[in-house]
Amino acid sequence: MRVNEFVEPLGMRVLIRKDESRNQTRGGIVLPDQAEIPTITGRVVEVSLQIERDADFPIEKYDKVLFHPRNSIPVDFEQDNLLYVVPIEDVVAVFRRQEPTAPQRRKSEHQGE
Numbered sequence: 001m002r003v004n005e006f007v008e009p010l011g012m013r014v015l016i017r018k019d020e021s022r023n024q025t026r027g028g029i030v031l032p033d034q035a036e037i038p039t040i041t042g043r044v045v046e047v048s049l050q051i052e053r054d055a056d057f058p059i060e061k062y063d064k065v066l067f068h069p070r071n072s073i074p075v076d077f078e079q080d081n082l083l084y085v086v087p088i089e090d091v092v093a094v095f096r097r098q099e100p101t102a103p104q105r106r107k108s109e110h111q112g113e
Contacts, residue, residue, distance in 0.1 A: 007075055008046060012088045014059065015046040015075070016067060020082070040069050041095075042084070051088055059094055066093040 009015045019041045044063045051057045059065070068090040075083040 009048040009085050012050055013048050013085050014044050016042040016084050016086050017045050018042040018082045018084055041066050064095040065091050067091045
């Protein structure tokens with residue numbers, strides 16, 4: 001019988017799978033190996049119970065986030081080592097999608113004159 005292991009963050013922390021670093025800019029410019037663009041976006045893999053129960057932190061599993069990597073702790077759990085335990089205060093933004101709505105016309109100030 002094989003036991004599955006997982007990482008559960010404790011306290012005010014989340015577990016994030018960091019996005020891989022890019023070797024090419026969005027404009028298509030290929031960067032040399034020594035040039036490194038710090039990647040500080042990733043997906044939330046686990047949320048501690050303390051954060052899950054705190055309404056002040058609307059963050060959930062699978063959210064894409066922007067985080068400050070300075071206080072992040074790498075987790076040596078996977079071969080590619082992209083997992084990090086991150087204090088919640090270092091998560092600076094959550095990417096949200098808004099459903100597209102029909103464009104609304106702005107009323108002109110001169111209408112009806």
